[in-house]
Amino acid sequence: GENVEQHPSTLSVQEGDSAVIKCTYSDSASNYFPWYKQELGKRPQLIIDIRSNVGEKKDQRIAVTLNKTAKHFSLHITETQPEDSAVYFCAATTDLGSSNTGKLIFGQGTTLQVKP
Amino acid sequence: KAGVTQTPRYLIKTRGQQVTLSCSPISGHRSVSWYQQTPGQGLQFLFEYFSETQRNKGNFPGRFSGRQFSNSRSEMNVSTLELGDSALYLCASRMGVEYNEQFFGPGTRLTVL
DSSP states (O other): OOOEEEEOSEEEEETTSOEEEEEEESOTTOOEEEEEEEOTTSOOEEEEEEETTOSEEEETTEEEEEETTTTEEEEEEOSOOGGGOEEEEEEEBOOOGGGOOOOOEEOOOEEEEEEO | OOOOEEEOSEEEEOTTOOEEEEEEOOTTOOEEEEEEEETTTEEEEEEEEETTEEEEEOSOOTTEEEEEOTTSOEEEEEOSOOGGGOEEEEEEEESOTTOOOOEEOOOEEEEEO
């Protein structure tokens, strides 16, 4: 069935360092990949997403890369700051236009700790 | 625009009871999805509603049900509660079925005793 594997489960970095979180998906039909950030006790927030017709997307300090052949995608955070500390979730779904189901398959999450 | 809102934020029930959770999407959003979040299973899709119709359902028992009203607000119901139903229930809205971006509400924390 559909599955998204996410690694690592925890990640600790020094402020200013880069952080990389990797996800692998099983359904080759998946073509939309969002990333969510969830701070303790708060709602998941969409921080960046990528579609399968694009290999990389950047937004200030965050970027996402996609390798369709290998069926994996990664989140890159540069110049990390303490406020980046949170749980990050990757997800995958299949964009079928008007037949979209809205079903996101989530990875298990990565707890990122940025040490000052 | 106001974000997705959910009520109540916290709920304590006992086994065997039933519960109804409510979700109001972002104004103009017509699709609402529900997810269950637990430490062990992570975020799991429950179902999605659009135009008052359930479009897709995850692998949950029939005790979990939902509905959507004409103003796009949605409710989910869990009957005959079990201890394992304790979780954070999140809803997410999107503009329409042709849009991918989903925006989450703060969730309802359900504790079953």
